[in-house]
Amino acid sequence: MCNDLVLKDNMEYLGDTLHISGVDIEQLAEKYGTPLYVYDKAKLIKNIRSYNKAFNSVDHLICYAVKANYNRKIIELFKEEGAGADVVSGGELFMALRAGIDPEKIVFAGVGKSDAEIEKAI
Numbered sequence: 001m002c003n004d005l006v007l008k009d010n011m012e013y014l015g016d017t018l019h020i021s022g023v024d025i026e027q028l029a030e031k032y033g034t035p036l037y038v039y040d041k042a043k044l045i046k047n048i049r050s051y052n053k054a055f056n057s058v059d060h061l062i063c064y065a066v067k068a069n070y071n072r073k074i075i076e077l078f079k080e081e082g083a084g085a086d087v088v089s090g091g092e093l094f095m096a097l098r099a100g101i102d103p104e105k106i107v108f109a110g111v112g113k114s115d116a117e118i119e120k121a122i
Contacts, residue, residue: 010043041077048081063107066092075099090117 010021018025021040029036051062063086064078070092075085076099084105085096096106108121 008043010040039071039074044074044077045081048078048083052082061105063105066096070095072099075101090114090120093117093121 061084063084065086085101086107087093088110
């Protein structure tokens with residue numbers, strides 16, 4: 001049934017149950033309830049290291065787009081891997097700073113900034 005789906009390298013069906021990096025998601029749902037967001041820390045680290053390796057020959061800064069997911073632990077994980085943050089609002093700026101991103105590694109881009117947001121960014 002579901003075994004015909006194309007899954008990422010950290011996902012597989014064992015029987016009819018999806019597993020992420022060997023963890024049964026049905027058991028997670030029973031323990032934590034649903035809806036449930038599941039992140040694979042090892043996969044996130046692998047991905048950012050792959051990006052850094054690809055740009056290894058040039059001076060670069062990988063910036064995590066906080067708008068994609070402003071979960072503090074996710075932002076902290078990317079910070080630990082040397083990433084900066086791409087933010088577009090005062091709220092995203094707050095989350096990046098709260099997660100410990102170096103202000104020198106924060107890109108504050110986009111349109112529609114309030115004077116207060118610009119002042120905070122400066």
